[in-house]
Amino acid sequence: MPSLLEGNALFRGIYCWLAANEGNSGPGPCGEALRDGLLPVGWEWVAFFAAGLGIVMLLINVFLLLVMLYTYMERRLLGRFQARLGPNRTGPFGLLQPVADAIKLLTKEDLVPAGADRLLFNLAPIAMIVPVLLVLAVLPFGENSFLANINVGILFVVAVTSVNTLAMFMAGWASGNRYAMFGGMRAVAQLVSYEVPVVLSIVGILLYTGSLSMVDIVEAQRIPFILLQPLAFFIFIAGSSAEMNRSPFDLVEAESEIVSGYHTEYSGMKFGLFQLAEFGAVLVTSGVMATLFLKGWEGPVLPSHLWFLIKVFFFAFIMIWVRATLPRLRIDQVMDFAWKFLFPLSLINMFVTAVEVLVWEEPTLVQLWAMVGINLLVAVVGIVAFSFVFKRRGLSPSRVTPPLVVVEGD
Amino acid sequence: MPLRTEPITINIGPQHPSTHGVFRLRATFDGEVILDVEPVFGYLHRGSEKLAEERTYTQVITLTDRLDYVSSMINNQAYVLACEKLAGVEAPERGMYLRVIAAELQRIASHLVATGFLINDLGAFATPLMYCFREREKILDLFEMLCGARITVTYMRVGGVFQDAPEDFWPALKTFVKEMPIYLDEYEQLLSENEVLLIRTKGVAILSTETAINGSVSGPVLRSTGYPWDLRKADPYELYDRFDFEIPVGERGDNYDRYKVRISEMRQSIRILEQCMQQIEPGLVKTDVPLLLRPPVGEAYAHVESPKGELGFYVVSDGGVSPYRLKIRAPSFINLTILRELVIGLKLADMIVAFGSIDVNMGEVDR
Amino acid sequence: MTRLLTGEELAGHVRNAVPEAVEVWNDRDVVIRPGDVVDVCSYLKETPGLEFNYLNAISAVDYVEYFEVVYHLTSMIHNHSATLKTRVYGREEASVPSVVNIWHGADLQEREVWDLMGIQFTGHHNLKRVLLWDEFPGHPLRKDFLEEIR
Numbered sequence: 020m021p022s023l024l025e026g027n028a029l030f031r032g033i034y035c036w037l038a039a040n041e042g043n044s045g046p047g048p049c050g051e052a053l054r055d056g057l058l059p060v061g062w063e064w065v066a067f068f069a070a071g072l073g074i075v076m077l078l079i080n081v082f083l084l085l086v087m088l089y090t091y092m093e094r095r096l097l098g099r100f101q102a103r104l105g106p107n108r109t110g111p112f113g114l115l116q117p118v119a120d121a122i123k124l125l126t127k128e129d130l131v132p133a134g135a136d137r138l139l140f141n142l143a144p145i146a147m148i149v150p151v152l153l154v155l156a157v158l159p160f161g162e163n164s165f166l167a168n169i170n171v172g173i174l175f176v177v178a179v180t181s182v183n184t185l186a187m188f189m190a191g192w193a194s195g196n197r198y199a200m201f202g203g204m205r206a207v208a209q210l211v212s213y214e215v216p217v218v219l220s221i222v223g224i225l226l227y228t229g230s231l232s233m234v235d236i237v238e239a240q241r242i243p244f245i246l247l248q249p250l251a252f253f254i255f256i257a258g259s260s261a262e263m264n265r266s267p268f269d270l271v272e273a274e275s276e277i278v279s280g281y282h283t284e285y286s287g288m289k290f291g292l293f294q295l296a297e298f299g300a301v302l303v304t305s306g307v308m309a310t311l312f313l314k315g316w317e318g319p320v321l322p323s324h325l326w327f328l329i330k331v332f333f334f335a336f337i338m339i340w341v342r343a344t345l346p347r348l349r350i351d352q353v354m355d356f357a358w359k360f361l362f363p364l365s366l367i368n369m370f371v372t373a374v375e376v377l378v379w380e381e382p383t384l385v386q387l388w389a390m391v392g393i394n395l396l397v398a399v400v401g402i403v404a405f406s407f408v409f410k411r412r413g414l415s416p417s418r419v420t421p422p423l424v425v426v427e428g429d
Numbered sequence: 430m431p432l433r434t435e436p437i438t439i440n441i442g443p444q445h446p447s448t449h450g451v452f453r454l455r456a457t458f459d460g461e462v463i464l465d466v467e468p469v470f471g472y473l474h475r476g477s478e479k480l481a482e483e484r485t486y487t488q489v490i491t492l493t494d495r496l497d498y499v500s501s502m503i504n505n506q507a508y509v510l511a512c513e514k515l516a517g518v519e520a521p522e523r524g525m526y527l528r529v530i531a532a533e534l535q536r537i538a539s540h541l542v543a544t545g546f547l548i549n550d551l552g553a554f555a556t557p558l559m560y561c562f563r564e565r566e567k568i569l570d571l572f573e574m575l576c577g578a579r580i581t582v583t584y585m586r587v588g589g590v591f592q593d594a595p596e597d598f599w600p601a602l603k604t605f606v607k608e609m610p611i612y613l614d615e616y617e618q619l620l621s622e623n624e625v626l627l628i629r630t631k632g633v634a635i636l637s638t639e640t641a642i643n644g645s646v647s648g649p650v651l652r653s654t655g656y657p658w659d660l661r662k663a664d665p666y667e668l669y670d671r672f673d674f675e676i677p678v679g680e681r682g683d684n685y686d687r688y689k690v691r692i693s694e695m696r697q698s699i700r701i702l703e704q705c706m707q708q709i710e711p712g713l714v715k716t717d718v719p720l721l722l723r724p725p726v727g728e729a730y731a732h733v734e735s736p737k738g739e740l741g742f743y744v745v746s747d748g749g750v751s752p753y754r755l756k757i758r759a760p761s762f763i764n765l766t767i768l769r770e771l772v773i774g775l776k777l778a779d780m781i782v783a784f785g786s787i788d789v790n791m792g793e794v795d796r
Numbered sequence: 797m798t799r800l801l802t803g804e805e806l807a808g809h810v811r812n813a814v815p816e817a818v819e820v821w822n823d824r825d826v827v828i829r830p831g832d833v834v835d836v837c838s839y840l841k842e843t844p845g846l847e848f849n850y851l852n853a854i855s856a857v858d859y860v861e862y863f864e865v866v867y868h869l870t871s872m873i874h875n876h877s878a879t880l881k882t883r884v885y886g887r888e889e890a891s892v893p894s895v896v897n898i899w900h901g902a903d904l905q906e907r908e909v910w911d912l913m914g915i916q917f918t919g920h921h922n923l924k925r926v927l928l929w930d931e932f933p934g935h936p937l938r939k940d941f942l943e944e945i946r
Contacts, residue, residue, distance in 0.1 A: 101555055266553075267625055273552060274447075275446055275781055276447070347551060348629065351461075470926050471925075478937060642872060643849070643901065645899060645900075665797060741853055743855045743866065758853035762908075795927055
């Protein structure tokens with residue numbers, strides 16, 4: 020409660036507008052000026068919940084609006100990349116296209132297949148969207164704007180986002196569809212594997228900052244970590260695009276192979292929730308990347324919230340760009356990439372960073388720039404060397420002898 | 430204790446994003462690995478061969494448009510060549526040149542579609558497909574100038590083509606021939622050196638020359654195995670002996686070679702088009718053949734090199750106004766003979782790509 | 797240019813394989829007895845100098861009193877082609893030996909002929925309908941198909 024009242028001006032405003040302050044001894048959280056709230060004494064908890072609810076509603080709605088904007092942006096940009104126009108009929112410049120899509124999805128019939136496990140089937144879309152929204156709780160959007168500055172912020176993000184795997188497997192299994200099951204199986208294999216290099220890539224940053232809190236990480240960046248930790252950034256962006264099923268790792272919903280993967284059987288707004296979660300995940304991950312690697316909200320001249328948004332959409336743009344360019348990898352190549360390419364690289368990165376932190380305990384700016392040089396060198400050499408090895412392996416014959424384990428039905 | 434596993438069977442198609450129409454593969458998987466596939470055809474069967482027996486020789490041309498609907502010009506050509514062989518007529522030189530121009534343009538268009546969809550099957554989100562369709566659109570515009578239609582052209586007739594090209598066709602063709610190599614370079618820049626594409630296609634689904642020939646495989650799929658068999662060279666029809674062009678072949682017969690052969694073939698088609706534009710002279714485009722053709726009793730087999738392979742028409746005449754029997758040797762259909770051998774042991778994703786790289790058209794498979 | 801073997805040449809080769817096989821020949825093609833199809837075809841495929849390694853097409857024509865099965869063959873080594881025919885009498889039990897063990901390419905084509913024309917290929921490992929569904933009545937490319945289903 021204290022962190023909320025201190026860290027968030029909006030929250031304090033709503034709270035103090037509602038809560039009575041009379042019985043308190045000394046200057047309360049609302050200060051001397053605001054004496055009386057609307058509610059009687061003893062009802063502070065109502066004020067607290069109302070303020071919390073208000074700010075969460077605001078946050079989620081603004082976020083969902085941003086996701087709508089992002090879907091529009093993605094479709095327009097993909098249009099540009101693909102030598103076509105993209106949606107431009109609905110509203111000015113086609114800006115109302117996401118609204119039209121939402122209306123369409125909401126009015127569509129909501130089908131549940133006869134062979135589906137109804138409970139899991141209905142639960143999966145919710146389990147999918149909740150982690151995405153939960154990450155918002157620890158994301159600092161601007162100076163002094165965050166819902167909670169918990170001291171395990173980044174750990175919270177990692178923990179919460181891995182719930183998505185479960186949601187995808189739930190959806191895939193409960194649909195009673197073999198394409199969906201393929202998607203669910205792939206999701207488990209892929210997402211669990213990529214969790215490892217992604218977490219290890221963050222460790223390098225934590226060694227510098229010595230704190231898990233997102234706000235501390237932002238404030239510790241004298242030089243943006245994208246320069247100080249280029250290898251970690253590469254691993255993080257590759258790994259997290261795999262965790263979000265973005266091309267070239269979109270095997271979980273590979274359209275040309277398994278139709279839509281785990282959400283093949285979904286229609287209407289449940290399908291809409293999956294889409295929302297996916298696009299929301301892009302924004303949230305971009306937000307995490309901006310916080311970890313690009314100094315979060317910090318920036319000159321412009322207001323901090325705007326800086327944060329610019330950085331988020333910059334990373335989102337990179338992801339759209341990659342999506343429009345690269346073909347998809349095969350499942351064994353995706354797994355190889357995680358375990359034989361990203362995993363060793365993240366270990367190297369962790370080791371190099373640990374040595375640097377050991378040598379320069381309180382680095383000056385010059386020493387920091389020296390670290391930038393060393394780390395860039397390590398990144399380039401590591402990536403080039405490993406891709407050489409990886410490429411040699413990738414050209415080995417793809418055909419495997421099918422195992423003879425055909426079991427007769429009993 | 431060994432883990433008890435069970436193979437699962439999936440119906441891929443008839444409605445599936447990458448079966449290129451209504452095609453069904455009954456595939457058995459062990460995890461991601463394919464144990465067995467059984468292709469199921471016939472969802473687009475319209476009985477073209479039976480319908481042809483009820484139509485006049487000229488009317489049948491419209492049926493051939495609808496066989497392989499991304500290369501209708503070449504279907505027209507194969508059919509009218511068979512009829513000309515049967516009736517003993519020959520098209521005038523300008524007519525033949527126009528046919529060759531139309532056929533080579535159509536070959537480029539068809540290969541563009543094949544390449545675009547192959548990369549789409551690989552999982553690139555429609556970008557190369559859209560680029561390929563951008564150029565195909567220009568070819569369709571040229572067809573519109575020639576005959577007023579874009580897909581179902583019905584441009585060719587027994588004894589020539591049905592009308593001469595309009596004046597503004599030639600400058601448009603010239604621009605296209607000049608620009609197309611630049612666009613092809615662009616595709617190659619985007620795709621041929623793309624790491625992901627290379628590791629996904631190189632060495633995957635290798636087809637040997639012996640298997641290909643024994644399985645009656647033809648066209649780019651056969652040439653990708655390194656065997657230079659192109660009917661335009663091996664059995665030159667129309668004017669193909671007058672042009673200077675090469676037969677691109679692959680090295681190992683894998684997915685990458687099948688893609689690469691198509692790209693190279695487009696470059697050769699452009700060379701043929703350039704030579705056509707230099708050599709063509711004014712004149713008649715159609716000999717005087719009655720619209721209600723009654724060829725003498727007999728039979729003829731004519732084959733052309735369609736973008737998919739050897740497209741053959743076997744026409745039997747009983748002296749009447751319509752063919753007594755019309756048999757279509759559909760390359761897409763026969764190329765699928767080797768599909769099972771090609772994909773067993775591959776992973777699901779590679780099977781989709783291997784199927785895409787054979788480049789079949791369901792209109793032609795099911796007829 | 798692919799050279800089409802004249803009927804006379806081809807008939808000579810066929811007689812080398814099976815002396816009594818040839819029924820009729822003209823300037824373009826040779827008609828052989830249906831029972832000899834496999835022997836003649838494997839001879840044509842394997843004899844040096846002929847080596848018809850490529851089966852272009854198998855077609856079937858319904859001449860009402862008999863069916864004619866037409867094999868268009870090409871040798872990619874010598875670049876020559878040949879047309880081989882065989883006539884099958886009897887509409888109910890029409891059957892020809894399958895050449896699928898000689899040219900794998902005959903697999904789908906023979907299935908198609910069985911499907912649409914109703915000629916059985918004995919020795920084919922998987923002679924099922926290919927374009928039509930299994931319960932389809934009759935074989936539509938036969939000339940009497942319409943009367944048959946009425």
